[in-house]
Amino acid sequence: MTPNPEMKSIRWRDTHVAYGTVTRCLHWTMAGLIGWQFLGMGLRLILGRTPLVSFFVGTHQNVGTLLFLLIVLRIVWALINRRNRPTYAPGMAGRAARAGHLMLYLALAVVPAAALVxxxxxxxxxxxxxxxxxxxxxxxxxxxxxxxNALHGEIAWGMAVLILGHVVMVGVHQRMWRDATLDRMAGNRLRGAANPQTETHEE
Ligand code: HEM
Ligand code: HEM
Structure with a gap:
């Protein structure tokens, strides 16, 4: 496969080959903050009220509000970049990946929005x-x-399951299909050349 000129360096905007710096920063910052939210609420569920749990609970609303602002930015950024993002594979696998990402976006918006309402x-x-x-x-x-009350906790735990599925699928891409999907969001973009999903296409 001929090397793709879009792959020489990571760009700040997305390309058909990989996500750019802005998308990566949003993805990994939000992943960390969401992990923090679930860690705190998971500990609360398991341990009940302890000083450690109170510490996490004390940060929950601030971190959640920050996440709400970040998801608004992320949706705007995804819309701006919608024509030059990595493409999904044709067929069922690609459709499932697209649907999974859309559901993550929806949950990411509804969970903090419900708490803010x-x-x-x-x-x-x-x-x-x-x-x-x-x-x-x-x-x-x-x-x-x-x-x-009806939506926040319920959808948040549903989102935790979606995230688990997302991470398992990244593992399947890496270990079983070996198509270097992780390179689109992290790491060395040159290995992404082996990924048939990263073929460029003319708009
Ligand atoms: C993406 C951001 C957020 C995530 C992932 C998240 C996640 C969670 C989870 C998993 C629970 C536990 C639910 C249960 O025990 O069944 C919870 C509870 C809670 N969250 Fe959040 N949350 C987020 C944002 C927010 C925001 C923005 C606020 C405040 C405006 C907030 C306020 C609360 C409160 C007061 C509770 C305890 C009452 C309840 O269970 O609903 N959260 N959250
Ligand atoms: C809170 C946790 C996470 C959420 C909410 C999340 C959400 C998303 C979303 C919505 C996308 C689509 C691209 C975008 O618009 O940004 C995506 C892509 C991706 N995520 Fe995550 N993610 C999370 C954690 C992780 C973790 C822990 C990994 C690594 C194991 C990971 C690896 C990836 C990869 C490789 C892609 C690109 C997939 C592709 O191009 O098909 N994510 N993620």
Missing amino acids: RAYGSDRGFSPFGVEIFSAQQPPLAWMVTLG
Whole structure:
């Protein structure tokens, strides 16, 4: 296969061969912060109220609000780059990967949004990083609180399952199919030349 000129260096924007620096920064920063959220809430589930759990719980709303802002940026960036991102494989595998990524985006937006709707309707006010963005509602807006209670935790755990599936599939690409899919999001882009999914195509 002839080397692709798009692969000589990592670009800040995405190309058909690999995700660029901005997408990679968003992907890995958000992966770390989401891991933090699940670690805290997982410990709370297992250990109950301990000083360690209180520490994690104390950061949850701030980190969650940050994640909400990052997903808005990420969606805008994905739309700007939609014509020059790595392509999906033809057939079922490619369709499944696209659907999985879309579901991740949806969950990434709905989970913090549901918590923010609940915070807006609550009688406690909401001040992430000490800055008041919602004042307390008197009386609380019951439908918003009910909606947030119904959606936030449930969809968050559903998203954890999706993420697990995502990581397992990256492992399958690496170990079984050996198509260097990980190179699109991390590491050495030259190995990505072996990946049939990274063929360029004319728009
Ligand atoms: C992507 C960002 C977020 C993730 C992954 C996440 C994840 C979670 C998880 C897994 C739980 C445990 C649910 C349970 O025990 O069944 C939880 C609870 C909670 N989260 Fe978040 N969260 C995020 C953003 C936020 C934001 C932005 C806020 C505040 C505005 C927030 C406020 C809360 C509160 C108050 C609880 C405890 C009540 C409940 O279980 O719903 N979270 N979150
Ligand atoms: C919270 C955890 C994670 C979330 C929410 C997430 C989400 C996503 C999404 C939405 C994409 C599509 C590209 C984009 O628009 O950014 C993607 C791509 C990718 N992710 Fe993740 N990811 C997570 C963790 C991981 C981890 C731990 C790995 C490594 C094992 C990984 C490896 C990849 C790779 C290799 C791609 C490119 C796949 C392709 O081009 O088909 N991700 N991820």
